Every structure is written in structure tokens, then in C-alpha cells.
Amino acid sequence: MDMQGAADHADGILDAVLKEISPEIQWAHGPTSTGSCDVSRMRVVMTVVSAERRGSFLGVVDRFWRKSGYRIKAVNKDVDVPAIYAQTKDGFGVSLSIGGEGQAFFEVDSPCVKESGVAESTTPPNGPTYEGVYPLPRPNVRSDFWSAGAP
Numbered sequence: 001m002d003m004q005g006a007a008d009h010a011d012g013i014l015d016a017v018l019k020e021i022s023p024e025i026q027w028a029h030g031p032t033s034t035g036s037c038d039v040s041r042m043r044v045v046m047t048v049v050s051a052e053r054r055g056s057f058l059g060v061v062d063r064f065w066r067k068s069g070y071r072i073k074a075v076n077k078d079v080d081v082p083a084i085y086a087q088t089k090d091g092f093g094v095s096l097s098i099g100g101e102g103q104a105f106f107e108v109d110s111p112c113v114k115e116s117g118v119a120e121s122t123t124p125p126n127g128p129t130y131e132g133v134y135p136l137p138r139p140n141v142r143s144d145f146w147s148a149g150a151p
Contacts, residue, residue, distance in 0.1 A: 002113055002114040002115070003038075003118050004117065004118050006038070006110035007032065007039045007119070007121070009090075009092065010092065010108035011041055011122075013108045014043050014108055017064055017065070017106060018043065020061070022060075023146065025046075025047040025104075025141075025146060026045070026141040027043045027046060027125055027126060028046055028125045028127060028128065028129065028130050029042070029125055030042025030136065031134075032118060032121065037112040037113060037115055038110045038111065039118050040107055041121060042108075043105075043106045043107075043125075044104075044105055044136050045103060045104035045105070045106070045139060046127055046128075046136075046140060047139055047146050048101065048102050048139040048142060048143070048146065049098065049139070049147070050102055050147050051079070051080075051102065051149065052148060053146050053147070053148060054102065057098075057104065058082055061096050062075075062084055065084070068088075070088050071087045072086050083095060084097075091110075093107075093109040103139045
């Protein structure tokens, strides 16, 4: 597998977990980064995930990853910035972390693969693209479910 293949596989991993979350959340692409032999893809959740719903949100992802055969490597149970770190059977690292204002970040990191160029993801976000905007704005989409209890 080369770096482009790893990036495409990472997109598939991200697509799968985001489809599992119900009700649907809005997300945008975060940066793609490359190392000497690895690549990472990020998706940034633009839906506000309230403090009251963070446990449920992480629980949905944790159950899906376990059901998919991923090995849970660590869980950060911090109330404000919780996170889950896992690994796929083929060595890709996957994580979900919650940052400021309830913004969630999904990231997939590849193992070392053959060096190649890496194109941007072809998966369209389910909201604004924020093309050329860096850093992305804080979460700004309200959900009757995921944002419940948030100011």
C-alpha cells in the first residue's frame, strides 16, 4: 500500500464511523498530513456536542469500533476533553477527541507505507467545505439531540 492508498483507506474508516452516528452530525475535513512514510486524515465535527451528550457520543463510537474489531488502546475520561484511541486490525490508529466548546475531532493515522503523493479526500463533507479557512471555526451547528443542554 502506498500513501494514497492509506489515505483512501483512512477516508473509508472515517466514513464508516460517521455513518454510525445517529442522529447525523455535520462535519468538515480537517488537515491531511504526511510524514516520511505515513499519512493522517482528520474530520472535524461542526455540530455542537454538549457536555451532557459527550458520554453518549463517545459510547456510540466506542461500541462501533469494538464491533468492527478495533483494539481500544486508551480512553481519556476527562470530563472536559475526553478521548478514545484505538487501532484497526491492519495497524491504522484511530481516535476521537473532544476539544473546546464540545468540538469533536476524528483522526486516522496510517502505519508506515510506500511513499507517494497524497491527494485531498474526495469524500464531500455534509455541510460547508470551509475551503481555505484555517483554523476551522468552532462548532456552529445545533442538533436537537447532540446539542441538548448546551447554551
